[in-house]
Amino acid sequence: MTSVIKRRLRKIVGIDENAPPVVSVSDWISQNERGVLPAVTAYVRSLFPFIEWLPRYNLTWLVSDLVAGITVGMVLVPQSLSYAVLANLPSEYGLYASFIGVLTYAFFATSKDVSIGPVAVMSLQTGIVVNSVVDKLGDKYTKPQIAVCLAFICGFIVLAIGLLRVGWIVEFIPQPAVSGFMTGSAINIAAGQVPAMLGLAKRLNTRAPTYDVIINTLRNLPNCTLDAGFGIPALVTLYGIKWGMQWLGNKYPRYSRATFFAGTFRHAFVIIIFTIISWRVNSGYATPRIALVGMVPSGLRAIGQPRITSELIGAMGGDLPVSTIILLLEHISIAKSFGRLNGYKINPNQELIAIGVNNTLGSLFGAYPSTGSFSRSALKSKSGVRTPAAGIATGVVVIIALYAVAPAFYFIPNAALSALIIHAVADLVASPKQSFAFWRVSPLEYIIFVGAVLWSIFYSIESGIYWSLATSVVLLLVRLARPKGHFLGRVRIQPENPEYGGPRDVYVSLEGDKGAIMDVNVEPPPPGVIIYRFEESFLYPNASYINDRIVEYVKAHTRRGKDYSQISAGDRPWNDPGPKNGDEAEQEVQRTRPLARAVILDFTAVANIDTTGVQNLIDTKKEVEKWADRRVDFHFCGILSPWTRRALVAGGFGQGKRRDGTNLEIAPVVKHGGDVSSPQTNMRDRSYEASGSNTPVNDEDSESYKQEKKSQDSSETDLEAGRGVEATAGSGRNSQHTVPLILDACPMFHIDLSDALASIDLSRHT
Template identity: 55%
Template sequence: MVPESVKKAGKRAVRYPDAELDVPVISVESWLRRFIRNPIPLIVEYLYALFPILGWISRYNLGWLTGDLIAGITVGMVVVPQGMSYAKIATLPAEYGLYSSFVGVTIYCFFATSKDVSIGPVAVMSLTVSQIIKHVEDAHGTEWGRPQIATTLAFICGFIVLGIGLLRLGWLVEFIPAPAVSGFMTGSAINIVAGQVPGLMGITGFDTRAATYKVIINTLKGLPRTTLDASFGLTGLFCLYAIRIGCDKLTKRYPKRARVFFFLSVLRNAFVILVLTIASWLYTRHRKSASGKYPISILGTVPRGFQHVQPPNIDPNLVSALAGQLPVATIILLLEHIAISKSFGRVNGYKINPNQELIAIGVTNTVGTVFGAYPATGSFSRSALKSKSGVRTPLAGIFTAIVVIVALYGLTPAFFWIPSAGLSAVIIHAVADLVASPAQVFSYWRVAPLEFVIWAAAVLVTVFSSIENGIYTSIIASLVLLLIRVAHPRGAFLGKVILKEDVEGSTKQREVFLPLTQDGLRSSHIKVHPPSPGVLIYRYEESFLYPNCSRLNDILVDYVKKHMRRGRDLSTIRLSDRPWNDPGPPRGTTASAEQEENLLKPDLHAIVLDFSSISHIDTTAIQSLIDTRNEIERWANHPVEFHFATILSPWIRRALVAGGFGVGHTVSKAPQEIAPVVPYRDGLRDRQLGELREESADHDDIEKSISSKSKGDVNISSGVVPLPLETPFFHLDLPPAVHAAESGLP
């Protein structure tokens, strides 16, 4: 006797009083209702989320102020020499690095969801800017000045990133995996170091923005032309590493004074630049030649204050000239910042909002053009320094900005005497940390060898070609690998292993299903028993979608044709009646011998499909599954049961039911096409569709069919109905599905 509650299955939900379980009937209306809400709260929530500072500024306290003050001043001591150094990488005057530093740290605190990230000029973006400037100058000469090219680039890229953030499209960044980003960063770091060695040694006479391998070759050729600049550059580089290594060792030896040694190490950049500047001033102030040159290359005049505050001058012709370079610049802004902010969020136990971070980057770069800033993004070295200095909130950026303003208005006369080789030493010392360590690279190989190949390809292309080609190579290779994984899913035919466990003095058994073929991961001593003859168990390991459904269809059909009995008597089939693609009996044998071999195979009764790893399914996949059923039943020459285990989504159940699965249809009433590409119809198909509609409308017939075929999953007498009775071939778990399939064997 079927409970009355089951007869009401056509309503929105079925309630089973004893089990207190609702089984919703999924409809398009219920799906749409999730997205139709009162727009006013959503708009208010969206606008409030644009300014995360509103969520914490009212709780600001003296303890936070102390940490932010120390971290802000510490980062400011580093960003001033780094900003000027990175501006030289971008082939811009040094003051533009300070402009970018000021705007980045000031604006970011209002939009930040990360307390640790410091925005400003970075080495990789600066190198990219120099490459883009070179590209425009090669094509158009000196029609536009380098600062105008850089600020225009910042405005357009910032506007694009801002749009991506406002539209909440930050998830696009997730398509680029960590090894690809690491490979691009490593190649870029090698590129930057190679380009700074000539400045460190005072070697001139060739293009340091050429491909990395060319720069290295020309540097080696130019070693005999080394000048006095090398004494400043090599000394500065040696001192930077000596101070860091010495402080690290002293920290381990005297852990109680770790905080002191940390700040001594942090100030090494400012200390070295200060000492080199004094030495440069003492040596060069009375050695100016008649032509106005000094014996070493020095930074020169740095204008005091903000000299280029004005509305951005966006020339449409310049925008057209930059069009081909915008994608790579935008990608670098996205990748570097999101990777850094996520990394520090994981380390320090908070979650960042990628879309909001993109908004921060976009606003920083668009507003920065008013001050003459060039493209800025998150800096790994300064963010790490900010985190280790004990930063408490994003407001620390304001104190960093104050340090930059003091430098712009009070220290520019001293900047004149900074040796260029000293700035090259600062760059090399900072950028070398971006190169992936051997342990990190080996971890890529251990986890996923193909991703190691992507990492290596990104590095090699960046070194032997350009940053632009390197980043495109890493992105395209990652997407191709993703498509290959989707289009070639893994799966396995399963067998059974009985595990015996001692629980409170009694032995209990449970079934575990493992691949029939040895996968190299399990012990060779474990014997996997195949299911009963006539039953197949297959587990999908990817979502069942249009790129991979044909392959999964081929796997099932080919396995059935190889291991299961063909339903027709092969000895009665004449050669002329066989299809052209049926190879027939092997050469030298007869059809009778072929039939005898065929009879040794089991007769296929049921196929159990484990859907535990499938989260999505589409129309093409359902059609492919229908084709699989039709082809297998033609081979077996009788209906074959299809059981489905562990379907997680109600939408997957809905889709399978639409394809005639789970409800126990006979082959004559199951749909042959769920969504035909060519709308071909004939009388037979129309009659079949009519029969399906009649059957769906007749609940009494469904109940009779289900009552006779329900197996194992449904316990009506106890009131526990895990799944609706209308779908007896859907099962909560794999063991009940296998038992249901095996229970129908003759």
């Protein structure tokens, strides 16, 4: 009954009864069919990665996680205080964001190394949003309320992206764009913190473009205050400890671990030392002599429902895209980097869920937006962290700082915090070696990198992000719409070691790209044969371009089928006048060229083909045959997707008259165990040996031919080209059989270029 319905449907839509069988939608559904309950169960389990590693937690992991967690906590506390100032918020809000971030991430993370919390770039963006909303709405909302609302909205967006499993969108942004944005942002942040480090913050507008801030800072150097006496020594001390510990570790390797941990505590050490000095300098004065952090209330004072209104969301609406992009982009890039470094893979969607939960839940504790930190993640990794549970130890350190040490934060100099920020963001600036590597790999991506840096410096961070995104998308579209592709010729390779076999043919570009293959004579295809290899999928953005390339190449290397010298100018087509009657040179060139015989298209790199691609391929065939004034065969090789084969068959390709005596459309596939059911199709005149050898043997003398012929006579099922045969389950026998990969109904489809060339009848009139 089903077969009758299929035949009627094929007749209704105009499909030939003898057309080759192709993959169907029902085949796709059956191959991808999964039970609903197992899929839901797997999805829910993936939301809580700790279920996989927590039952195996042991004492060794605990010790390593405690060391790493406490180490990161000692760095996180002073950094969070300084980053809160960068976000234009009271210092305690940096601690609020630090506490909730590291705790929630431990339960949702797929990366053991990433440390969640306030970061420089996101803090700067938060400060920009806070100032923007204040400028629009005045004092109707407090700055912490604005920042907390921003955390909730951005976190909710990122959480939705992760839950819907569309985190792959971040893959559209290349690494040079991310590096350029981070470099420009780091320079922007450092330039904005230098005035505070020198005591010039009240004299300058640090919200101006970076180049303007740098110029005004240099102009006001004579006006430095006592704050510079804290800021500059703090910065020198930070770098002195860092470089000193690195030197000692290299000179005395046996103490390298001790020097590493000594270097990691430089942030806490500098803050403690300069806080004590500040306390002594300011004691006895009613008004502090330098800018201080001020009173930091103990405990979690901002717990409660965040204030989220449509008015507030509307006021920050223009900044939400940039803020969300920073939130997810910085985190994913860091997580992937440390995953590659330490030999494990992260789940981008789950990482987005982690930071989404972190920010939405953190808004209940007064946290402003936070994401992964590069410097703290590097520290966590080097400290020997074993699992994400190290974040719990870090959270305990933050809680202790909030409840036990908060009153001591009053005397922390703002200049020292600015020095700490400058020291932290300096690691985000791409080194000259790294930027030169971008140039060597891809000059176009290097332009994206440089552009992102310049836009961030001379305009704003938002413009740097938009430049990175826009140019990355444009570059992707250009590469898709203008694929290079190659017209191929043959090179014969002789292996130096006879054990690797005898000579073999490889196909390389005829166009002689500089630096590709030097001093190698590439043999062109037989006269009238064109071989073209795709570099991209054949889709609507590039279909017309590829069509033009193939047609132009055919016209440049083959002659017309019609002799225009005998046709008067009045009888020639208006759009194709041909050579002038008196142009003997052009006519001689035309006579020496061969007629077009065949076009071979290498589809190895073609993962997808759409309707526009098929239509342009049909147009290409028509134009080539019109030029040649004869039938020109189109052969295809390297088709990997059954849907690509289905599309080509629907366009009328693949079918045609096979050259008599050819056998190269059959490739051996060895099946082990059981009887086989072969496709009901005419077999080639020859087959390959059942052992898998490439040596042809006579069909009548081969055991495989007899077995397949027997199976063919008894088979009732038509299988799709390329699917081969299926072994009968449960037979228990261990046998080998040769089966066809290409059906006889599709003689223009081939396994590789050698098969395609061998199938062309070179005896046709040239």
